[in-house]
Amino acid sequence: VYGRDILDDGSIIGVGHVTLVGDNKAMLVKVNTDGTLDTGFGGDGVVVPVFSATERDVRAVKADGQNFYITGSWQDNPSDWDTFIAKFNDDGTFDTSFGTGGTTTISSNPNEYGLGVTVQPDGKVLVCGTTGHLGFAGPRYFQMDRFDTDGTADATFGTNGQTITSFGSSVFADAYGVAIQPDGKILVTGFRSGANNDVVVARYLNDVTTAVEDVAQDSTAPTLYPNPASQTSVTLTLPSSTVDATIHVDRK
Numbered sequence: 001v002y003g004r005d006i007l008d009d010g011s012i013i014g015v016g017h018v019t020l021v022g023d024n025k026a027m028l029v030k031v032n033t034d035g036t037l038d039t040g041f042g043g044d045g046v047v048v049p050v051f052s053a054t055e056r057d058v059r060a061v062k063a064d065g066q067n068f069y070i071t072g073s074w075q076d077n078p079s080d081w082d083t084f085i086a087k088f089n090d091d092g093t094f095d096t097s098f099g100t101g102g103t104t105t106i107s108s109n110p111n112e113y114g115l116g117v118t119v120q121p122d123g124k125v126l127v128c129g130t131t132g133h134l135g136f137a138g139p140r141y142f143q144m145d146r147f148d149t150d151g152t153a154d155a156t157f158g159t160n161g162q163t164i165t166s167f168g169s170s171v172f173a174d175a176y177g178v179a180i181q182p183d184g185k186i187l188v189t190g191f192r193s194g195a196n197n198d199v200v201v202a203r204y205l206n207d208v209t210t211a212v213e214d215v216a217q218d219s220t221a222p223t224l225y226p227n228p229a230s231q232t233s234v235t236l237t238l239p240s241s242t243v244d245a246t247i248h249v250d251r252k
Helices: none
Strands: 003-006 012-020 023-031 055-064 067-077 080-088 103-106 112-119 125-132 140-147 162-165 172-180 186-193 197-204 223-225 235-237
Touching: 003 055, 012 067, 023 067, 067 125, 080 125, 080 140, 125 186, 140 186, 140 197, 172 197
Parallel strands: 023 055, 055 112, 080 112, 112 172, 140 172
Antiparallel strands: 003 012, 012 023, 012 055, 055 067, 067 080, 067 112, 080 103, 112 125, 125 140, 125 172, 140 162, 172 186, 186 197, 223 235
């Protein structure tokens, strides 16, 4: 088991892989709050979902209410791996409203591995991982992709929904975890290896769709959208013509 998260009802989802007939298969496990297997999940608490590729490896899971996302990689041919992300219902079945039959594949670069996943407040899904050479060789890069709630690539993020970060031509780097700060910025953590092995924490800007309206506690106070502001164009709503306000946008 490589990853686990907790659903809204307190039950635990664990993900990893199991080797069956010489091939790695994705495996999902659901445990009740008392530590027993949830028999409403696949009949015995364990699900081995059927994907199109032969070799699959699941590395991370993120709960979204009672649903959850998983990410990992699968081998669609002997020389290349692709990142996949899949969404499941709490009974272990695919959520078919996401992607194609519940699954989306990233295959724009060589040897892509999904290693971390999170969900933004607006429901968009972020997957981090790596792309490049296999094994202990460079170059290999941080890769991050963002998807809309229906599983399509979010074209407002990076280039066609993707951003790649290089740490040098002889360095291999893997991104293992991703999280959203309260101000909407994205934190990614992992490691890079060149002359030394180093822990890496990288922070990325996010677009304004993650911001939410700041609800004023005082009925006479103005409201600002987006908040936090990440651009020069913002909307200020004044509750009455008697209110005077000055806006300062800090773009640091």
